[in-house]
Amino acid sequence: MSENHPAAVIILAAGEGTRMKSRTPKVLHPIAGRSLVGHAIHAARGTRPEHLAVVVRHRRDLVAPHVAETDPEALIADQDEVKGTGRAVECGLEVLPPDLTGTVLVTYGDVPLLTTETLLALTADHEASGNAVTVITSVLDDPTGYGRVVRDADGQVLRIVEQKDAQAAREAGAEDGAALDIREINSGIYAFDAQVLRDSLAQVGTANAQGEKYLTDVLGLAREAGRAVRAHVVEDRWQSEGVNDRVQLAQLGRILNERTVTAWMRKGVTVVDPATTWIDADVTIGQDTVIRPGTQLLGATTIGEDAVIGPDTTLTSVEVGDGASVVRTQAELAVIGPRATVGPFSYLRPGTELGAGGKIGAFVETKNAVIGEGAKVPHLTYAGDATIKEGANIGAGTIFANYDGVDKHHTTIGRHSFVGSNTVLIAPVNVADGAYTGAGSALTGDVEPGQIAVSRARQRNVDGWVARKRAGTRTAEAAEAARAAGDGTGATRSDGAGSRHTGSGAEGGQA
Numbered sequence: 135m136s137e138n139h140p141a142a143v144i145i146l147a148a149g150e151g152t153r154m155k156s157r158t159p160k161v162l163h164p165i166a167g168r169s170l171v172g173h174a175i176h177a178a179r180g181t182r183p184e185h186l187a188v189v190v191r192h193r194r195d196l197v198a199p200h201v202a203e204t205d206p207e208a209l210i211a212d213q214d215e216v217k218g219t220g221r222a223v224e225c226g227l228e229v230l231p232p233d234l235t236g237t238v239l240v241t242y243g244d245v246p247l248l249t250t251e252t253l254l255a256l257t258a259d260h261e262a263s264g265n266a267v268t269v270i271t272s273v274l275d276d277p278t279g280y281g282r283v284v285r286d287a288d289g290q291v292l293r294i295v296e297q298k299d300a301q302a303a304r305e306a307g308a309e310d311g312a313a314l315d316i317r318e319i320n321s322g323i324y325a326f327d328a329q330v331l332r333d334s335l336a337q338v339g340t341a342n343a344q345g346e347k348y349l350t351d352v353l354g355l356a357r358e359a360g361r362a363v364r365a366h367v368v369e370d371r372w373q374s375e376g377v378n379d380r381v382q383l384a385q386l387g388r389i390l391n392e393r394t395v396t397a398w399m400r401k402g403v404t405v406v407d408p409a410t411t412w413i414d415a416d417v418t419i420g421q422d423t424v425i426r427p428g429t430q431l432l433g434a435t436t437i438g439e440d441a442v443i444g445p446d447t448t449l450t451s452v453e454v455g456d457g458a459s460v461v462r463t464q465a466e467l468a469v470i471g472p473r474a475t476v477g478p479f480s481y482l483r484p485g486t487e488l489g490a491g492g493k494i495g496a497f498v499e500t501k502n503a504v505i506g507e508g509a510k511v512p513h514l515t516y517a518g519d520a521t522i523k524e525g526a527n528i529g530a531g532t533i534f535a536n537y538d539g540v541d542k543h544h545t546t547i548g549r550h551s552f553v554g555s556n557t558v559l560i561a562p563v564n565v566a567d568g569a570y571t572g573a574g575s576a577l578t579g580d581v582e583p584g585q586i587a588v589s590r591a592r593q594r595n596v597d598g599w600v601a602r603k604r605a606g607t608r609t610a611e612a613a614e615a616a617r618a619a620g621d622g623t624g625a626t627r628s629d630g631a632g633s634r635h636t637g638s639g640a641e642g643g644q645a
């Protein structure tokens with residue numbers, strides 16, 4: 135064990151958390167994309183302890199597997215029916231080597247803002263001062279509910295008195311009643327000498343207002359044994375703040391988010407509106423990227439440099455390349471290549487991979503779609519189970535009909551091919567490299583290189599239909615007036631392309 139790296143960290147997570155009023159155990163509720171206990175494990179693991187144990191009991195069936203998934207090296211300790219933080223730590227010690235020496239840190243699974251830095255500072259202070267116990271404390275305007283730190287004339291900690299015991303003492307006119315007026319509180323986070331912790335816990339009973347085995351009693355016992363017990367005061371009270379109900383969950387979530395957003399701004403990311411920007415703990419963002427208002431970057435999202443994200447964009451575990459632009463978009467488990475553009479109003483579902491410089495435009499939904507470099511899906515399209523190769527262009531309103539009601543099928547569009555507007559690609563379909571499909575086609579078969587595939591009825595114009603079937607309407611009047619003036623279909627077109635509408639020409643995609 136080297137200096138500053140504790141021998142062990144024990145995280146207490148056995149409590150019920152009844153005030154959450156939830157079917158989900160309190161420590162599994164997330165903020166910033168990690169469970170509360172996940173935050174506690176992350177901070178603890180950062181101190182590089184020799185051992186890390188998490189004490190569980192309530193909903194062990196859910197909490198233990200979650201801990202194992204979060205940190206496979208973590209040891210799971212089971213608390214028995216004896217209640218209290220002291221018993222919880224005793225159960226934690228049971229999964230550690232019986233002859234463990236050095237510093238043991240104790241933290242809580244419901245205190246998410248505590249940082250590795252604070253735990254390392256606590257450990258360093260504890261070891262440098264030669265303390266048997268060092269407790270993190272804060273001075274609060276309203277200390278109600280917390281254990282109060284009773285100090286002696288030298289400033290050392292004499293003992294900790296729990297709120298309920300202080301109240302009982304005051305009612306009985308006993309000395310500890312005065313503890314109610316102390317504003318320095320026990321955060322519940324400590325560094326212990328392993329030997330002192332083991333020996334003292336063996337002596338702790340349950341004769342108190344709550345009938346629990348208090349961890350706090352260890353401090354008084356260590357003092358009585360002539361050992362040093364000191365406080366490590368942390369000014370930043372949020373670091374030791376626990377979550378008891380959903381109001382505090384939201385409050386701590388907001389504070390953590392503020393810290394995360396501030397840290398990214400300090401690293402060179404522009405955040406236009408920090409108040410409406412939510413960035414999860416595991417997200418990374420490159421220099422000179424701009425995050426516009428109303429953006430949520432969630433999960434394992436990574437954003438490159440010089441990208442523009444937002445406004446009103448939610449990315450969950452999305453990889454965005456350098457210089458990409460993602461506007462008013464919802465995306466999950468997708469890759470957006472460098473310099474690609476997405477949005478506005480795009481929905482990228484899992485398995486979407488957009489190549490460098492590619493485009494997914496307005497009102498486009500994609501799923502399992504690999505879109506090559508420079509390929510474009512600009513408007514009003516569903517592309518599911520698709521490979522769209524380099525430089526291809528998908529016309530407006532194209533539907534990749536991937537589902538036949540039983541199975542999903544794949545569609546491939548080749549390099550630099552051009553799918554006409556309002557095409558339905560009834561998968562499986564392969565459009566080769568350098569091919570076209572006619573606008574308005576419903577394709578069921580493959581298209582070879584250099585071909586155009588058209589599958590729609592040829593246009594048929596019936597002369598005199600309006601006069602016969604809609605006589606007397608304003609439409610008929612307009613037709614009559616146009617005929618009298620000598621206007622025809624071709625004559626009204628200034629671009630000379632009128633014949634395209636009656637001829638066999640079949641392109642008509644949107645660029």
Ligand code: UD1
Nearest residue numbers: 146147148149217218219222242243280281320321322348
């Ligand atoms: C505890 C401290 C109190 C301190 C406060 C800070 C004791 C006796 N009191 O009080 O001095 O000011 O924390 O928040 O330690 N837990 C278990 N098993 C148990 C009981 C609790 O694992 O049997 C865990 C809980 O899940 C929670 C933590 O320990 O994460 C604290 O438990 P809680 O009941 O909230 O302790 P407090 O009464 O608030």
Ligand code: MG
Nearest residue numbers: 244376377378
């Ligand atoms: Mg508590």
